[in-house]
Amino acid sequence: LVPQMPEKVQYLLRFSFPLVKELCKKTAVEKFIGGRPGYDKEMLFGWLLIKKVTNWDYRTIASMAGVSHPTLIRANILFLKNHIYEKVMIQLVKRAYKKGLIKGTYVAMDSSFVHTFSKEGEPGSEGWNEFKEGYGFKLHLLIDCETKFPIALCITNGLANDMTLAIPLLKKARPWLSKTGYVLADKGYDWGDLVNWIVKNLHAKAGIPIKKHKRGKNYTWEGSFRNFQQKAKGRTLKKSIYNRRTAVERVFSVLKRTYHLGKEETRGILNFAKNVYLTLICYMLKLFDIANSN
Numbered sequence: 625l626v627p628q629m630p631e632k633v634q635y636l637l638r639f640s641f642p643l644v645k646e647l648c649k650k651t652a653v654e655k656f657i658g659g660r661p662g663y664d665k666e667m668l669f670g671w672l673l674i675k676k677v678t679n680w681d682y683r684t685i686a687s688m689a690g691v692s693h694p695t696l697i698r699a700n701i702l703f704l705k706n707h708i709y710e711k712v713m714i715q716l717v718k719r720a721y722k723k724g725l726i727k728g729t730y731v732a733m734d735s736s737f738v739h740t741f742s743k744e745g746e747p748g749s750e751g752w753n754e755f756k757e758g759y760g761f762k763l764h765l766l767i768d769c770e771t772k773f774p775i776a777l778c779i780t781n782g783l784a785n786d787m788t789l790a791i792p793l794l795k796k797a798r799p800w801l802s803k804t805g806y807v808l809a810d811k812g813y814d815w816g817d818l819v820n821w822i823v824k825n826l827h828a829k830a831g832i833p834i835k836k837h838k839r840g841k842n843y844t845w846e847g848s849f850r851n852f853q854q855k856a857k858g859r860t861l862k863k864s865i866y867n868r869r870t871a872v873e874r875v876f877s878v879l880k881r882t883y884h885l886g887k888e889e890t891r892g893i894l895n896f897a898k899n900v901y902l903t904l905i906c907y908m909l910k911l912f913d914i915a916n917s918n
Contacts, residue, residue, distance in 0.1 A: 632677045635913065636670060636906075643715055644669045647708050663691055668699040669708075673909075676902040679884040700898050709901035713774075716908045720773050721800045725915055728801055730769035730831075730865070732808040732872040733793055735762045735786045736879075738886040738896065748893020751783040758782075761896045763885075764789045766797050769808065769871040773911055774904050775800055779897050786812045791821050804828045806860060808869035811835050816855070823858040830859045831866045879903050 629637070648665035671689040675682065675696070686693035703709050720726050739760040740749045749759045760782035766775045776797035778789050790813050794801070807822050808831035819830045834855050860866070879885045883903040890896050 630678065633674050636673050636677065636909070639670060639673075639909065641666050641669050641712065643712055644703075644708060647706065647711060648702075663695060663699075665699065665702075668696060669703065669712075672696065672700055672703070672902060673906055676883060676899070677906050679887065704894065704898050704901070709898070709905070713901060713905060713908070716905065716912075717773075717775060717800065720771075720908070720912070723912075723915065725771045725773045725911065726768045726775060726800050727770050728768060728803040729805045730808060730868050731766055731775065731797070731801065731804055731806070732769050732869045733764065733766040733790060733813070734810065734869075734872045734876070735764045735784075735789070736876040737762055737782055738890070740782075740891060740896075741889040742891045746892060748896070749781055751781065753782045756782065761890075761893055762786075763876075763900055764793055765872060765875065766793050767872050767875055769868040771911065772871050772875050774875070774908060777900065777904065779893065779900055781893065787815045787818065790815070790818050794822070794826070798825070801826055801828075806831045806865055806868075808832070808866060808872075810869065819855075819858045831862075831869065832859060833861075833866065834859075875907075879907060883907060 645664075645666040667689070668691070671685055671691075674680075674688075675685040678685075682693040682696050686696050689696070717726070737753065737756045737760050739756070739758045740746060742759075744759060746759070749761055752759060762780045762782055762784050764778040764780065764784075764786065766777070767773060768775060776793050778793050778796075780789065786809075790809065794807070804826050806829050807826065811833045813832050814835045819832065822828055822830045880887075883906055885899060885903045888895075888899050890899055
């Protein structure tokens, strides 16, 4: 009996990635030097995506692809080192923007912590995160709230402050935020400089709740009210708008539950970055499939 491939595997096998082939093309000098021709990088890229959606081990995927498992591992390293993953993701974002999958009226950002498998400090996961009770990494993500399509990401150690990554994240996504009306985030992003940047550079409003501070000895109701008024400038406090922020939490849930992010027994931030890019590319391709079927 020959088992049929899962539908998600068949779906990825139908895809082609000409950009990968173009970016991995040998230079004239490399062709002159010679050496082994190597495997088709576009084919290896597709099988790495299949490994991600199935969570099968390297040896199983390599056997199905007809290559050795070190070949797949080396290809994974090559795609990250040469920024192939990053460029493919940017191409998908551009295509999504043209197809209307990035509307930009409401965008939301948040971060998600993933534990390192080694359970100890290592390059990229230095410092114990007391809240998460472990060492690990963070994925900072900006998405379109209506379509749940990823727009930009940052990858850091598990102690990185969400607030300080917000502006770099928005700068990455700025070419696709020309129609943005609201930038939504939780209280961890309550920072005056961030609100001012959103208003000045995106001409949008920040849907970020204002933190409540403890009452000190010199507390007065009038002073507290003036402080609130000052902080409320450039923000929307409508709950109906802020509630759209939960879209980014649902995206993280799908990435972890459906695409196994955080279950790969990852050590080191570079390996985490490979998993993040493969996860997001698979997720984005699925959104394109849903959009085409509607």
